[in-house]
Amino acid sequence: xxxxxxxxxxxxxxxxxxxxxxxxxxxxxxxxxxxxxxxxxxxxxxxxxxxxxxxxxxxxxxxxxxxxxxxxxxxxxxxxxxxxxxxxxxxxxxxxxxxxxxxxxxxxxxxxxxxxxxxxxxxxxxxxxxxxxxxxxxxxxxxxxxxxxxxxxxxxxxxxxxxxxxxxxxxxxxxxxxxxxxxxxxxxxxxxxxxxxxxxxxxxxxxxxxxxxxxxxxxxxxxxxxxxxxxxxxxxxxxxxxxxxxxxxxxxxxxxxxxxxxxxxxxxxxxxxxxxxxxxxxxxxxxxxxxxxxxxxxxxxxxxxxxxxxxxxxxxxxxxxxxxxxxxxxxxxxxxxxxxxxxxxxxxxx
Numbered sequence: 001x002x003x004x005x006x007x008x009x010x011x012x013x014x015x016x017x018x019x020x021x022x023x024x025x026x027x028x029x030x031x032x033x034x035x036x037x038x039x040x041x042x043x044x045x046x047x048x049x050x051x052x053x054x055x056x057x058x059x060x061x062x063x064x065x066x067x068x069x070x071x072x073x074x075x076x077x078x079x080x081x082x083x084x085x086x087x088x089x090x091x092x093x094x095x096x097x098x099x100x101x102x103x104x105x106x107x108x109x110x111x112x113x114x115x116x117x118x119x120x121x122x123x124x125x126x127x128x129x130x131x132x133x134x135x136x137x138x139x140x141x142x143x144x145x146x147x148x149x150x151x152x153x154x155x156x157x158x159x160x161x162x163x164x165x166x167x168x169x170x171x172x173x174x175x176x177x178x179x180x181x182x183x184x185x186x187x188x189x190x191x192x193x194x195x196x197x198x199x200x201x202x203x204x205x206x207x208x209x210x211x212x213x214x215x216x217x218x219x220x221x222x223x224x225x226x227x228x229x230x231x232x233x234x235x236x237x238x239x240x241x242x243x244x245x246x247x248x249x250x251x252x253x254x255x256x257x258x259x260x261x262x263x264x265x266x267x268x269x270x271x272x273x274x275x276x277x278x279x280x281x282x283x284x285x286x287x288x289x290x291x292x293x294x295x296x297x298x299x300x301x302x303x304x305x306x307x308x309x310x311x312x313x314x315x316x317x318x319x320x321x322x323x324x325x326x327x328x329x330x331x332x333x334x335x336x337x338x339x340x341x342x343x344x345x346x347x348x349x350x
Contacts, residue, residue, distance in 0.1 A: 003029035009059035021212040032189040034203030042212040047158045077155035085145035087133040094129035100152040138165040230334040230343035233262040259333040265307040267330040276325040
C-alpha cells in the first residue's frame with residue numbers, strides 16, 4: 001500500500017538557489033527506502049523537507065493519502081535521526097530516550113519498549129544511560145539518537161547516515177536488528193547513506209540522487225544490472241567501472257560506435273571475443289583483492305586507468321604490455337558524457 005508520496009517537490013534556499021528539483025517518490029507502508037548520492041546532492045535537504053523543517057517552493061508530500069506539506073513537524077508522526085545527532089546536552093542519555101514520550105501525551109500507537117531498544121542498540125548499561133551526551137563517545141551518542149527517534153514508535157522514520165559513527169564491531173548487528181524492528185512495527189523508513197553495502201542490505205528500494213534530482217529508482221540489483229544513466233552506472237557498485245568517452249569509443253571502433261560506454265573490470269577479458277573492442281597499453285598499476293583471490297590490472301590510456309579483473313595468480317607485472325577486450329554485449333552505452341543534463345542509456349545496439 002502506498003504510504004509516503006512525494007510529488008513534483010522543489011526546494012529553493014534563500015536567494016532562489018535550487019536544492020531539490022522535481023522530486024517524485026512513491027514509498028509503500030513499512031518499506032525501507034534508501035537514498036544514495038554524492039555529498040551536496042540534496043539527500044539531507046529532502047529528509048528535512050519531509051520532516052517539515054523546510055517549506056518546499058512547489059509540490060506536495062502525502063502521508064497515507066493526506067497532504068502534510070504544510071503540517072507542523074510535531075504533528076506529522078515523523079522522527080528523524082540527523083547525521084550530527086541532536087541530543088539535549090542538559091539531559092542524561094536515559095532522559096533523552098524518554099523525552100519523546102513526555103512530548104507525545106496521547107499515543108495512537110504503543111511506544112517501543114525502552115528496555116528492548118536499549119538492548120538492541122547496546123546502550124543498556126546503567127553507567128552509559130546515566131551519562132550526559134558530552135561524556136559519551138560519538139558511536140554511543142549516535143546509538144542513543146537512534147533510540148530517541150524510535151521510542152515513540154513513529155509512522156515514518158528518517159535516517160541520515162545513522163550508523164556512520166557506530167563502532168565497526170556493532171554496525172552489522174545493529175543494522176540487521178534495526179531492519180527487523182521497523183518491519184515488526186510497521187514503520188516506514190527513508191534511509192540515507194554513502195555506504196553502498198549498508199544501503200544495499202537494508203533497503204527494499206533505492207533512489208539515486210544527483211544535483212537535486214532523482215536519476216533512477218529500483219532495487220540495488222536493478223540499479224547495478226541495468227543503470228538508466230551514465231551517472232548511475234559509475235556510482236553503483238563497490239568497484240568503479242571503466243569509462244570510455246564517445247570520442248574514445250569512436251576512435252577504438254573506427255567510428256562505428258559513437259556513444260560513451262562503461263564496463264566493469266570483471267566483464268573484460270584478455271581473450272578476444274567475437275564482438276569486442278580492443279584497448280591496449282602498458283600495465284601501470286595492479287590492485288590485489290586478496291579475499292576474493294583476484295586482482296585488477298590497470299593500463300594507462302592517455303592519463304586514464306582502464307582495468308581488467310584477473311585471477312590473483314595470473315602472471316603479469318607492472319610494465320608488461322597487454323591487450324584488453326571489451327565484449328560489446330556486456331558493455332553499457334550512453335549518450336555523450338560531455339553533454340549537459342542526464343546522459344541516458346542507449347539500448348538495442350546489438
